Amino acid sequence: EPEVTQTPSHQVTQMGQEVILRCVPISNHLYFYWYRQILGQKVEFLVSFYNNEISEKSEIFDDQFSVERPDGSNFTLKIRSTKLEDSAMYFCASRTNGGTQYFGPGTRLLVL
Amino acid sequence: KNEVEQSPQNLTAQEGEFITINCSYSVGISALHWLQQHPGGGIVSLFMLSSGKKKHGRLIATINIQEKHSSLHITASHPRDSAVYICAAYNNNDMRFGAGTRLTVKP
Numbered sequence: 379e380p381e382v383t384q385t386p387s388h389q390v391t392q393m394g395q396e397v398i399l400r401c402v403p404i405s406n407h408l409y410f411y412w413y414r415q416i417l418g419q420k421v422e423f424l425v426s427f428y429n430n431e432i433s434e435k436s437e438i439f440d441d442q443f444s445v446e447r448p449d450g451s452n453f454t455l456k457i458r459s460t461k462l463e464d465s466a467m468y469f470c471a472s473r474t475n476g477g478t479q480y481f482g483p484g485t486r487l488l489v490l
Numbered sequence: 491k492n493e494v495e496q497s498p499q500n501l502t503a504q505e506g507e508f509i510t511i512n513c514s515y516s517v518g519i520s521a522l523h524w525l526q527q528h529p530g531g532g533i534v535s536l537f538m539l540s541s542g543k544k545k546h547g548r549l550i551a552t553i554n555i556q557e558k559h560s561s562l563h564i565t566a567s568h569p570r571d572s573a574v575y576i577c578a579a580y581n582n583n584d585m586r587f588g589a590g591t592r593l594t595v596k597p
């Protein structure tokens with residue numbers, strides 16, 4: 379069964395460093411999402427992406443964040459200058475038009 | 491006030507029991523999702539529904555659009571059903587999540 383994959387599974391970085399989280403959505407999916415979950419808290423929506431542009435973003439998704447689909451398969455989330463409070467699990471998801479979302483396994487980011 | 495509220499927060503059941511988890515939302519939606527988050531953190535989508543009722547195996551999800559309420563039922567619960575169940579309201583490519591219900595099913 380096709381699945382969404384994410385790399386790396388874990389990342390540790392120093393405060394102020396840039397990180398890029400990578401996702402490979404399911405190949406025929408057209409809608410892509412990033413979510414985050416701070417430890418012990420609920421899942422939060424960050425951004426949705428369709429047709430090579432952002433369709434919705436939350437108040438969390440400020441200028442420090444950006445998303446890109448650099449080629450036909452990858453979907454990336456970049457955090458330009460990480461803060462301690464960016465430590466969280468980041469989930470990517472994708473779906474077809476009208477379909478349910480499929481989630482990746484997540485990347486656990488720890489900012490020191 | 492949270493836009494998506496779930497109850498109960500925690501639920502412990504004996505194997506075989508019928509489980510109900512409730513979700514109320516205050517935002518407009520195009521669909522309501524039920525998700526399952528395993529102890530390792532992985533998230534699986536169980537249902538996406540915009541009206542009526544859906545069934546998959548021992549799981550049943552219902553939604554009442556007028557009352558802005560949805561329920562997830564698990565029949566003949568099993569210890570492998572132990573997980574966090576999350577309700578999420580979806581509209582215009584934006585998803586608002588409930589805090590989750592932690593279900594523990596004891597053998």
